[in-house]
Amino acid sequence: MATEGERSGATDDYPRTAAVAARLVVVAQSPSTNAQLRGQMADAAHLTVLLTTHQTAGRGRLDRTWTTPAGSALAISVLLRDLPAADSYGWIPLAAGMAMADAVAAQLPDHEVGVKWPNDVLVDGRKICGILAEGADGAVIVGAGVNTAMTSEQLPVETATSFAALGAVADFDRIAADFVVGLDQALVNLVAAGDADSAGLRVAMEARCLSLGRPVEVSLPDGSVLRGTAVGLAADGRLIVDSDGERRAVAAGDVVHARLSGDRPSH
Structure with a gap:
């Protein structure tokens, strides 16, 4: 971990x-922190961070876009090498x-904070943060947008x-x-251990994952919908869904939308 x-x-x-x-790198405004960091990554080291409180064309999975009022959200992107x-x-x-989820929970100790698989952060069942990880020339850029003010x-x-x-003031x-x-430590452990089980990552994620043990609906690329109960995470991180006694592992890249039963889509 860098110290400067x-x-x-x-x-x-x-x-x-x-x-x-x-x-x-802190910027007053950015169309997309992921895209801006990608443009600056040629000489950028592992754990280079770009952030803003005014993202004008944020991107999520499936190329969804959104804007937020200036100063009302924290957009942060981290380069991982x-x-x-x-x-x-x-x-x-x-x-x-x-x-x-850990970062948000530290500031909202009286609320239920967890992850809707694969990486939406929920507080009391409502989405407070979305995350997008993208490959970038042998590296990965992880971007997150947190609803703050x-x-x-x-x-x-x-x-x-x-x-x-929620009546709270966020410490950006x-x-x-x-x-x-938290992200760096999880990856350090994963690299050192060689797999998620040895690193303790699967157990930790299952403890934070609000989807497990609950009915889910997964919309697949072919237009079909997989309905069942989320029962666990596979060794590679896929969500295991029990549908009428048949267990299927669903990859994040294959999912259009997975939601807790009764929720409406969050995008």
Whole structure:
């Protein structure tokens, strides 16, 4: 883990994050922090971080886009170069979801915080953060958008929430720093151990995963819908769904939308 970060200008507002990032770049506005970091990654080291509180064209899975009012959300992207073996890549977005859930839970101790598989972070059943992991020339960029100061009226759907809607004030620097540290530690453990079980990652993720033990509906690319109960995580991070006694492992890349029974889509 790096011990130095850029500390000029706006980075002074993020001393904790600057201390754990290889380099911290804070911008007043960004169309997409993932895309902007990708454009700067040629000489960027592992754990380079780019963040903003005004993302104008954020992207999620399936190329969904959204905008948020300036100052109402934290958008952060992290460049990862120290990666596990290719057969463990599926754990990277899950590890990111778990790291952000831990970061959010640290500031909302009186609420239920967990992960809707694969990596949406929910507070009391409502989405507070979405995460997108993308391959980038042998590296991975993990981006996260956290609803911080967004009011109840500004939330895009009724199934979303924010720190402000919960009556809390988010510490942006602490969220970002805790996220970077948690993500980095999960990957360090995964690289050292060689697999998610030996690293303790599958057990930790199952403890944070709100989907397990509950009915889910998974919309598949061919238009079919898999209905059943989420019963566990496979060794490679896929979600195991029991459908009428038949167990199927669903990969994140094959899922259009997986939701807890009774929820409406979060995008």
